[in-house]
Structure formats: C-alpha cells, structure tokens
Amino acid sequence: MKTIARQLLPANLKNSIRDTLTRFDSLLLSIFSKPIFMAHPRISNAIYRLFSSKFDREQQAVLAGRLAYRVNTGVGEKSSALLRRNTHRLEKGLSMQxxxxxxxxxxxxxTATCFVQCMAADKICEQELKWAEDVLSSYFGAVTHTANIAEAYRIFAQTSRCSDTSESGSAPSSIxxxxxxxxxxxxxxxxxTALCRQRRAVRWFSEQSVVDADIDRAIEIASLAPSACNRQPFEFFVANDRELAPSxxxxxxxxSGFVDNIPCTIVVVGDLSAYPAERDRHVIYIDGSLAAMQLMLALETMGLSSCPINWPDLDVPEQKMAKRLGLKPFERPIMLIAVGYAESDGMIPFSQKKRAGVLRKDI
Structure with a gap:
C-alpha cells in the first residue's frame, strides 16, 4: 500500500504528509521523554505499541528463534548452539586458575545428552563434534566424579567414539x-595499522571477477573472530555473480549510484535460534559484525576491496531480502558487504576518523 501511495501521490502532498508525521513524532518524543515517563518503561512500551510498529519484526524474530531453539533443543541443521555454548563453558572451567x-x-x-543427540543425528559438523568430544573427555578426566558428573559420564560413554580413541587421536586435540x-x-x-589504513570503503570496482576460493578462505579467517560462548550465530550468503550481486x-x-558495478555481494545473516532467551537478542549483531570486520581485512590481504553496506531495520526491505534468500523467521540480515577488485582511478571518501582523545573516556 505504501509503495502504491508513493507512486500515485504528487510530490507536494507526499512532502506535506512526511512533515506532518515528523512533527507528530517530535511531539511524542518531547512528551514521553520526560523523566516522569522515562521512570516507567512500560509506559514507553505502550506508546510504541500504539504509535509505532518499528520493533515488531525484531519481536517476531526473537519469538521464532526461541521456539526453534526449544523445538530443536539447541541442535541445528549443521551445528548445535547448545553444544557449542556448553563446550566453551567447560573450556573456561578447564582454563581456570x-x-x-x-x-x-x-x-x-x-551437555553430555546433547553430545549424544548430535552424534545420533549424524548431521553436525565433524570438527564441532571432535572439539566437544575432546573437551568432554578432558573434563571427565580432570574433575571429581560427583553423582551428577558420574551420570553425565555414563551418558557420554554410550557413544562408540568414546571407547575408540584411534579416530579422535589421529588429529591434534582440541582442548x-x-x-x-x-x-x-x-x-x-x-x-x-597500514592494513587498516589500506582498507577503505570502495564503491568502484573493475571488471575482474572474484574467485570463489578467495571468498571461502576469507570466510574461514572470519570464523576465527571472537563470538559469545563460541556459538557463531551467523552465516554468509554469497552472491558472486555480476547480475545477481547488484540485485x-x-x-x-x-x-544508489554505484550498485550496478558490484561484482560480488555478501549478506551477513544472524541466527536468533541460537538463544533460548530474549536477553541475547543483540548478540547476533555483535558477533556478526566482529566476523564481518575480520572478513574485510582478510579480503584486503588478498587484493580484494570491500564496502560494508548499512542495513536499517525497515519492514519492506527485510521482507524482500528474507524472500530472496529463503530466510527463516528467526534469521535477520545484519549487513551487506560489496566485494571486488578496486578500480585504480576510482574515488574513495577521505572519512576523517575520531582520535583517541575523543573516543577514550577514563573511568
């Protein structure tokens, strides 16, 4: 309906409507940002429910993610968020001094039950299973066996791999x-520092094609970025095609203005089904951004330039992207990244950066 209205209404009427909505929004802000209202968060929530739908998609995605986590008990298609989180928690305990x-x-x-489920499912990444098995084996060999721990070990020992150490012993231990x-x-x-100065947001690319193997290697490097409890709740959707990437x-x-010359577009997508609770709903943006920055630096070392593209939380683009990529209700785009070989005479903004004296605040 909004799209049709934009096409049919004259420009002066659209501007008038936009100005009226802006003034109404400013009025609401001036009223409900007062201390008497800010002291009661439920009032703020009610105001947004009445006058804005901006948080609707996030709420729906969080609910869908929590449901998927519960239904799948933390075991996804290729990875288990629950197993990854708990294995990392065991690692931290083993590392404690x-x-x-x-x-x-x-x-x-x-954790032991989840490991057995993942082994039986026969769909979880082999490296993930080996890491969990190595850490669990190390854990059971390091702690005193209370009733709970003894029961967990009994469950863990049911797997055939636990008694057959030849397979897991053939590779370096993941402890x-x-x-x-x-x-x-x-x-x-x-x-x-020179690498960081070299990496600029490039919007003008040459005709040279991007090699898939280079993208894969950069993704492998990006996967080394830190992630909360090592859940890595993100994926990289790659459109490495001259016609598909701009679309x-x-x-x-x-x-606008440079999209048609983008040879490769990567969409960083967060997975909210990695979390059983609402409190972690923003972790996908943190972890996805950490990995994205490492990805762009890795690309730079290969001679490939990149441009991170902002992804505002807007309903219509979200729907279009979700449909195009076949995203599940709990999967949300975090950002897009344009990738290619920079045009040598292409212009890039200077973009003055804030200095440490501006950014640092001593506590």
Missing part, C-alpha cells in the same frame, strides 16, 4: 592450551 575439582555440575548432564603455545604472527603494530545489494537502499 586455580582449577576447581568440581565445576559445571548444573549443566554437564545437559585448552597454554598461551605460550599460540602460533605467533609476524605482524607488528605498524604493519597492522541483492539494491535491497539496502544506500547503494
């Missing part, structure tokens, strides 16, 4: 290790 003789009693049975064992890079601060990028709305 000093390590406690008994820990994780409140969730160890749940916590000392900091001194980290493989050190040869990048110093100046080199890294996807156009949904963002902020690509």
């Amino acid at each position: 000093p390590r406690r003789e008994v820990f994780a009693e409140e969730f160890i049975i749940e 916590p290790y000392q900091h001194q064992q980290i493989e050190k890079s040869h990048i110093d601060t100046d080199s890294f 996807i990028a156009k949904y963002a709305g902020g690509t």
Whole structure:
C-alpha cells in the first residue's frame, strides 16, 4: 500500500504528509521523554505499541528463534548452539586458575545428552563434534566424579567414539592450551595499522571477477573472530555473480549510484535460534559484525576491496531480502558487504576518523 501511495501521490502532498508525521513524532518524543515517563518503561512500551510498529519484526524474530531453539533443543541443521555454548563453558572451567575439582555440575548432564543427540543425528559438523568430544573427555578426566558428573559420564560413554580413541587421536586435540603455545604472527603494530589504513570503503570496482576460493578462505579467517560462548550465530550468503550481486545489494537502499558495478555481494545473516532467551537478542549483531570486520581485512590481504553496506531495520526491505534468500523467521540480515577488485582511478571518501582523545573516556 505504501509503495502504491508513493507512486500515485504528487510530490507536494507526499512532502506535506512526511512533515506532518515528523512533527507528530517530535511531539511524542518531547512528551514521553520526560523523566516522569522515562521512570516507567512500560509506559514507553505502550506508546510504541500504539504509535509505532518499528520493533515488531525484531519481536517476531526473537519469538521464532526461541521456539526453534526449544523445538530443536539447541541442535541445528549443521551445528548445535547448545553444544557449542556448553563446550566453551567447560573450556573456561578447564582454563581456570586455580582449577576447581568440581565445576559445571548444573549443566554437564545437559551437555553430555546433547553430545549424544548430535552424534545420533549424524548431521553436525565433524570438527564441532571432535572439539566437544575432546573437551568432554578432558573434563571427565580432570574433575571429581560427583553423582551428577558420574551420570553425565555414563551418558557420554554410550557413544562408540568414546571407547575408540584411534579416530579422535589421529588429529591434534582440541582442548585448552597454554598461551605460550599460540602460533605467533609476524605482524607488528605498524604493519597492522597500514592494513587498516589500506582498507577503505570502495564503491568502484573493475571488471575482474572474484574467485570463489578467495571468498571461502576469507570466510574461514572470519570464523576465527571472537563470538559469545563460541556459538557463531551467523552465516554468509554469497552472491558472486555480476547480475545477481547488484540485485541483492539494491535491497539496502544506500547503494544508489554505484550498485550496478558490484561484482560480488555478501549478506551477513544472524541466527536468533541460537538463544533460548530474549536477553541475547543483540548478540547476533555483535558477533556478526566482529566476523564481518575480520572478513574485510582478510579480503584486503588478498587484493580484494570491500564496502560494508548499512542495513536499517525497515519492514519492506527485510521482507524482500528474507524472500530472496529463503530466510527463516528467526534469521535477520545484519549487513551487506560489496566485494571486488578496486578500480585504480576510482574515488574513495577521505572519512576523517575520531582520535583517541575523543573516543577514550577514563573511568
């Protein structure tokens, strides 16, 4: 209906309606931002429910994600959010100084049960299963076996792999290790600063095609980014095609003027089914953004330029993107990234950055 109205109404009437709505919004803000109302969050919520639908899609996505988590008991199509979270919690316990003789009693049975379910499902990533198995084996060998832990070990030991160590022993163990064992890079601060200065938002690309193998390698590097409880609640939808990439990028709305020359578009999509509670609804944006930044830096080292494209929370573009990508109700786009080889004489904005003196606030 809004699209039809935009096409039929004259420009002066559309501007008049827009101005009226803006003034009404300003009036609401001036009234309901007063301390007497701000002290009562339920009033603010009621005002938004009456006059705005801006949070509707987020609420629906969060509810759909929570339901999917409960129905699937944290076990997804290729990965288990529950197993990943609890395995990471066990890792932190094993890394604690000093390590406690008994820990994780409140969730160890749940973890062992989930591991057995994932093994039986035969659809979870092999590396994920090996990591969980190694950490669980290390855990059971390190703690005192209380009644809960003994029961969890009984459940865990049901799997055939636990008794057959030849398979899991053929690869390096995926358990916590000392900091001194980290493989050190040869990048110093100046080199890294130079890489960050080199990475600019590029909007003008050459005709050279992007190699799929380079995208895959950059995604592998992006997966090394930190993630809350190592759940990694995101995926990268890749449109590496000269006709498809611009059609996807156009949904963002902020690509006017340069969208038709984008050779490859990546959509970073968050998965709210990784969480059983509303409190974690923003983690997809944090973790997805951390991975996206690492992805763009990785691309830069390969000679590929990129441009992060903002994805505002707007209903119509969300619906179009969800339909085009076949997203589930609990999957939400976080941002888009244009990728390609920069046109050598293409212009880029200077974009002055804030200095440490402006950004730092001492506590």
